[in-house]
Amino acid sequence: MRLIIIGGVAAGTKAAAKAHRTNPDLEIILYQDEAEVSYSACGLPYILSGIIPNRDEIVIRKPEEFKRDGINVETQHYVESIDYKSMQLTVKDLKTDTRKTISYDRLILATGARAIVPPVKGVNLQGVVTLRSIEELDRLKYTIDSTKPKKVIIIGAGYIGLELSEAFHELGIATTLVEKLDRILPRFDPEMAQLVHDHLIENNVEIILNDGLVNINGINGRACSIEIESGRLVETDLIVLAIGIKPNIELAKKGGITIGETGAIKVNTKMETNLEHIYAAGDCCETIDRVSGEITWVPLGDIANLQGRVAGDNAAGGNAHFPGTLGTSIFKTFDLNVAITGLSETAAKKLGFTPKSVTVKKNDKARYYPGGKEVIVKLIADKKNGQLLGGQVIGQGASDKMIDIAATALLGALTCYDMENADLAYSPPFSPVLSPMIVAAGALSSMLKK
DSSP states (O other): EEEEEOOTTHHHHHHEEEEEEEEOOOOOEEESSSOOOOOGGGGHHHHHHHHSOOGGEEEEEHHHHHHHHHHHEEEEEEEEEEEETTTEEEEEETTTEEEEEEEEEEEEEEOOOEEEEOOTTTTTTEEEESSHHHHHHHHHHHHHHHOSSSSSEOOOOOOHHHHHHHHHTTTTOOOOOEEEESSOOTTSHHHHHHHHHHHHHTTTEEEESSOOOOEEEETEEEEEEETTTOOOEEEEEEEEEOOOOEEOOOHHTTTTBBBBBSSSSSOOOTOOOOOTTTEEEEETTTTEETTOOOOEOOOHHHHHHHHHHHHHHTTTTTOOOOOOOOOEEEEEEEEEEEEEEEOOOOHHHHTTTTTTEEEEESSSTTSSTTTEEEEEEEOOOOOOTTTTEEEEEEEESOOHHHHHHHHHHHTTTHHHHHTTTTOOOOTTTTOOOOOHHHHHHHEEEEHHHH
8 A cells, every 4th residue: 555645844754664663564754855855944043043053953853864764755746636536636746847747545735834925016035034944044044144134024923923023133234123003912911012112122123013914126137125014114124024924735736625614625623625535734734723613824833743644644554643733932032931722812812711810920949949949920711610711921931831831721711710729730940839720720710719
């Protein structure tokens, strides 16, 4: 039996590895249109800044390593079409510009997502880049090395835009963020996002809000300024488009695979599409929000790996399920660790919950122990029954630890009453006697009991 996987990086390579473990006799072929097949895209900003000195450090496995495990990886191969009736694919070799037809018994789509490029004048000028892949990283690094920019504009103030703000600061490049919305980080509640906004300003990042990109102007084929909706012209030497991403669904759509309400591929909990023997995983497909029960699209690396593992297992004859996501995520910008899980208070209201929240400010170690850092914890629960709905943590301290506690509580469907007596580890080098998460849960419980 032959399994073909379209796409590598996270979901595709995880699916291949899991399928091989489930059924070692399975023939597995993975097609990847990039030169690298397995790498950590989340590490790209840190290579740019020099924190990670060598790009090869984020490359996880090479094709020859997969080959030793019986998995055939064909890089720089692009799958042009799926013929479901004949169970065949048309594959183009990008190196030789030749095509071949190959049959499959099982198929996994892990086609990922790509950066949104707005249809504005000047978007194809030199010095206008995106950052989504190693190939795009190489292009951005070459542009920086060859042109020595003094000013950069980042269009979009989401996770990648804020990570890049720090990276460009490390390179000594003056940075301006341009965001069409009225604030940065729209998934966070406004007062929490404001903490990050103020921190960026303190680190000399200019932020322009409520102002979208209209045109990009150039001189001699190179971008030199942008025009924004207010009519203002902002000069620059480099422009990074970080507006967001969209799922690569064109192949699926052309092949008769159903696209869901989010614009990504529709799958069930076994990662099956509407077509028998065809699965999808990663940034190209949608999933379920475990708090609200709503269909959602959450393009995150860890989710892609989890979905890929389920798809690979099932394509090889297993019976695995992916129950959905909490959208737990974290990133770093300058000295702040910024994390979220579940619903924001704003989102909870829109979904019909009656959310109540508390915000506490605590150290991540005992107050007398050296090296403690502050974390600001916001915890949200439903007024009706104390059911936890979400959490947000921002600070220089252990935001990762706090948000993982909150995510695990959401996973267990705990209430704030459960959490206020949680038995969490304590020792002065690691935590205050009561974790900031326990303090927040206790405060929330007291509020609801009143």
